Amino acid sequence: MEDIQKKLGIIGRSKEIRDLVDIILQVAPSDITVLIYGESGVGKEVFAHALHMVSKRAQKEMLSLNCGAIPESLLESELFGHTKGSFTGAIESRKGYFELADNATLFLDEIGEMPLSTQVKFLRVLETKEFMKIGAEKTTRVDVRIIAATNKNLQDLVDEKKFREDLYFRLKAVALEIPPLRKRRQDIEEFALHFASLYCKNNQRPPVEFATDAMNLLYEYPWPGNVRELKNAVETAIALSRNGLLTADSFRNLLRIDGRAPAKNLPVRLNKSSDEVERDFIYRALFELKKDILELKEMVSNLTVNNGQFGDFHMSMANDDRDDLNVDKVEKELILKALQKAGGNKRKAAMYLNISERTLYRKLEKLGFEDFDAK
Ligand SMILES: Nc1ncnc2c1ncn2[C@@H]1O[C@H](COP(=O)(O)OP(=O)(O)OP(=O)(O)O)[C@@H](O)[C@H]1O
Ligand SMILES: [Mg+2]
Numbered sequence: 001m002e003d004i005q006k007k008l009g010i011i012g013r014s015k016e017i018r019d020l021v022d023i024i025l026q027v028a029p030s031d032i033t034v035l036i037y038g039e040s041g042v043g044k045e046v047f048a049h050a051l052h053m054v055s056k057r058a059q060k061e062m063l064s065l066n067c068g069a070i071p072e073s074l075l076e077s078e079l080f081g082h083t084k085g086s087f088t089g090a091i092e093s094r095k096g097y098f099e100l101a102d103n104a105t106l107f108l109d110e111i112g113e114m115p116l117s118t119q120v121k122f123l124r125v126l127e128t129k130e131f132m133k134i135g136a137e138k139t140t141r142v143d144v145r146i147i148a149a150t151n152k153n154l155q156d157l158v159d160e161k162k163f164r165e166d167l168y169f170r171l172k173a174v175a176l177e178i179p180p181l182r183k184r185r186q187d188i189e190e191f192a193l194h195f196a197s198l199y200c201k202n203n204q205r206p207p208v209e210f211a212t213d214a215m216n217l218l219y220e221y222p223w224p225g226n227v228r229e230l231k232n233a234v235e236t237a238i239a240l241s242r243n244g245l246l247t248a249d250s251f252r253n254l255l256r257i258d259g260r261a262p263a264k265n266l267p268v269r270l271n272k273s274s275d276e277v278e279r280d281f282i283y284r285a286l287f288e289l290k291k292d293i294l295e296l297k298e299m300v301s302n303l304t305v306n307n308g309q310f311g312d313f314h315m316s317m318a319n320d321d322r323d324d325l326n327v328d329k330v331e332k333e334l335i336l337k338a339l340q341k342a343g344g345n346k347r348k349a350a351m352y353l354n355i356s357e358r359t360l361y362r363k364l365e366k367l368g369f370e371d372f373d374a375k
Contacts, residue, residue, distance in 0.1 A: 004021070004025070004054070005017075005018075005021050008021075008050040008053060008054070009046070009050070010043075010046060010047070010050055011187065011190055011191055011194050012184065012187040012190065012191070013186070013187065013190065014184035014186050014187045016178075016179050016183070016184045017184065017187060020047060020176060020178065021050075023174075023176060024047065024050055024051045024054060024176075025054060027051070027174055028051055028054040028055040029055065029056065031143075031145050032173070032174050033126060033145075033146045033147070033148070033170070033171060033173070033174065034048075034051060034146075034147045034148070034174045034175075034176060035111075035147075035148050035149070035150070035154075035171040035172055035174065035175045035176070036048055036147065036148070036149040036150075036175075036176045036178065037149065037150050037151065037153075037154070037175065037176070037177055037178070038151065038177060038178030038179065038180070038226075039151055039180045039226055040151050040225065040226065040228070041225045041226035041227055041228030041229060042178040042179070042180060042181065042226045042227060043178055043226075043227050044109075044149040044151070044178060045064070045107070045109070045149070047176060047178060048062070048064075048105075048107045048147045048149060049062060049107075051105075051147060052104075052105040052107075052145075052147070055105065055145065057103065057104050057105050057145055060103055060104035060105075061104065062101075062104060062105040062106075062107055062147075063097055063100055063101045063104065063105070063106050063107065064106075064107040064108075064109060064347060065078060065079070065097050065106065065107070065108055065109065065347070066109040066110055066347065066357055067108055067109065067110050067111055067112075067113045067114045068109070068110035068112075068113035068358075069110070069347075069356065069357035069358045069361070070357065070358070070361055071358075071361050071362070071365065072115045072118075074361060074365075075114070075115065075118055076117075076118055076121065076134060077090075077094070077096065077134055078096055078097060079096045079097050079098055079118065079121075079122070080096040080098060080121065080131050080132065080133055080134055081093075081094050081095045081096030081098075081099055081133045081134070081140075082094055082096075082133055082134035082135050082136075083133055083134065083135035083136050084135075085135065086133075086134045086135020086136075087134065087135070089368070090134075090135070093133075096133065098125060098131055098140075098142050098144055099133075099140060099142060101142070101144045102142045102143060102144060103143055103144075104144065104145070105144070105145040105146075105147060106144050106145070106146055106147070107147045107148075107149070108146060108147070108148045108149070109148075109149050110149070110150060110151070110152075111148040111149065111150050111154075111171070112150045112151075112152035112154055112157050112162075112163060116162070116163075116164065119163065119164045119167050120164070122167065123164065123166060123167045123170060125142075125144075126146065126167075126170055127170075129141055129142060129143065129144075130142075148171055154168050154171070154172070155168070180223070180226055181223040181226045181227055181230065182222045182223050185219055188218050188219050188223075188230065189215060189218075189219070191227060191230050191231070192210060192215070192218055192230065192234055193210070195230065195231045195234040195235065196208055196210070196234050196238060196246075199234065199235045199238055200238065205238065206244060207244070208238050208241060208244045208245070208246055209244065209245050209246065210246050211245055211246065211247040211248070213247055213248035214246045214247050214248050214250060214251060216248070217248040217251055217252070217255075218230070218233075218251065221251075221255055221257070224256065229255075232254075233251055233254045233255060234246075236254055237250040237251055237254060331363070332367055334353065335349070335353065335360070335363060335364070335367070338350075338352040338353045346360055346361065346364075
């Protein structure tokens, strides 16, 4: 059992986590729809992926779609696909996620954000395994395992008439609740040590140690951002540390202690601060800057490696041609390259561009590319 958990990359020895792994192993072999709920950053996607990996669909990739990141007008076409000419701009016929995920798993994140009109159609797919592409005259049949996730209380949404009750009943038949980190504090130490060693390994840094007061602070802290916040705090503390020993002080400025926002987002009052705080501030600014540069570098090299076309773009920049320096044009080129590299997967493309998926959709709409299909 512990072996499987390790293989799945799930950290945590609390009873809560072990029970969740048990449920996953139990429900994985069937095709039953699973709803995962829990606060932001608790590990919903981790568990969704684990469930897929122990299912018979594991040899195919799990597809993910964030219902909250996509404009309502585009969500149905993303989910169900469309035929050529079915609406203005539908130049080509296109497969939706249900079809792309045939024989695999589709992870629908932020399901609470799905518009009511789409919920009706979604429920029909769950019940019949069939759907109509937009503009099509006959139905398409698929074999897809659905995992849905939400950090909203769906019952509240049902009460507010924002979520269909019939769909809610259907989804909650197998529901996995991932408790917040503050309710399974015994996992904190393991998470901290795991994220620290991973970060040091990936960044070629010597291992770090946690002083007792640091572990105590991490143990006591309520972690409103859950595991994601812990991971970020550990990584930033290591990046700012100078001697490989993390103390409570290494974390104090990074956490929302006493209801304050983390120091990173606060204007730093240099007049009041000691040399130490001032130095930390400079280190932190440098760290953020270095992160930005590394991300930019990676983006540029990804695009270059991908198809060599970026070289032309680079050249044209050097030519100082006014048209090629046009921000909109450059942005459009970058977006297209990112989409090509991501094989048309907008979530991945948004990641390459380091913008949110919603922003990417907004930009695509602005460029008249809402129907873009990467070749
Ligand atoms: N049990 C776990 N084992 C290993 N890593 C975990 C675990 N839980 C969470 N993480 C890590 O914490 C981070 C957040 O997890 P994840 O993205 O799955 O959260 P989420 O619940 O989907 O968050 P959101 O609601 O914001 O989408 C990720 O880096 C993930 O790898
Ligand atoms: Mg998630």
